[in-house]
Amino acid sequence: DQQVKQNSPSLSVQEGRISILNCDYTNSMFDYFLWYKKYPAEGPTFLISISSIKDKNEDGRFTVFLNKSAKHLSLHIVPSQPGDSAVYFCAASPRNYGQNFVFGPGTRLSVLP
Amino acid sequence: DAMVIQNPRYQVTQFGKPVTLSCSQTLNHNVMYWYQQKSSQAPKLLFHYYDKDFNNEADTPDNFQSRRPNTSFCFLDIRSPGLGDAAMYLCATSPGLTDTQYFGPGTRLTVL
Numbered sequence: 001d002q003q004v005k006q007n008s009p010s011l012s013v014q015e016g017r018i019s020i021l022n023c024d025y026t027n028s029m030f031d032y033f034l035w036y037k038k039y040p041a042e043g044p045t046f047l048i049s050i051s052s053i054k055d056k057n058e059d060g061r062f063t064v065f066l067n068k069s070a071k072h073l074s075l076h077i078v079p080s081q082p083g084d085s086a087v088y089f090c091a092a093s094p095r096n097y098g099q100n101f102v103f104g105p106g107t108r109l110s111v112l113p
Numbered sequence: 114d115a116m117v118i119q120n121p122r123y124q125v126t127q128f129g130k131p132v133t134l135s136c137s138q139t140l141n142h143n144v145m146y147w148y149q150q151k152s153s154q155a156p157k158l159l160f161h162y163y164d165k166d167f168n169n170e171a172d173t174p175d176n177f178q179s180r181r182p183n184t185s186f187c188f189l190d191i192r193s194p195g196l197g198d199a200a201m202y203l204c205a206t207s208p209g210l211t212d213t214q215y216f217g218p219g220t221r222l223t224v225l
Contacts, residue, residue: 002155034214041219043117043119043205043217043218043219043221045216046213090154091161099210100146102155103155105154106153
């Protein structure tokens, strides 16, 4: 039973355009969310987080939106760059319950020059 | 630079031959995790240490063990590797259980 889902295994976007990566979760106790980026042969690198008390968090070209009622979050990358090509993982935690993060299966983003 | 280091980056072992993977950190974090990741799948948490307290996930096979001799080091021991244990093994650390985790580069294990 997947508690964190990333239904698009892959996504291709033209350089300079917006990339939107989606993540859905089923556990209503999740209240803290992270996005990681992973290049081949490297470990995941933390990108951005959002707590359930917010619906948006922005860091440079990266913005995460959270829709609690829909149990959905998305990562927007604007403008997309070829160096953004990687696998992106969404992770969720019921932080107030002191439990570990659950990861989604990842979405492979390809930014085409 | 503070970091999480995993050695070796690539490990080849034979079916049934014990293997140990190593992780070290210079972040001085309390928590160290081991994850198993297979192609196109989410990283799967095997276990974690909060300081010296060991926490095993319910579905982690007995074949997988871990040791944390001090704050900086954590080891993953696979007692009798099977073909199904071939995967990327990721070590991560965090200050506390619900804090952002920082990952090492991973060790890719091949079982022949």
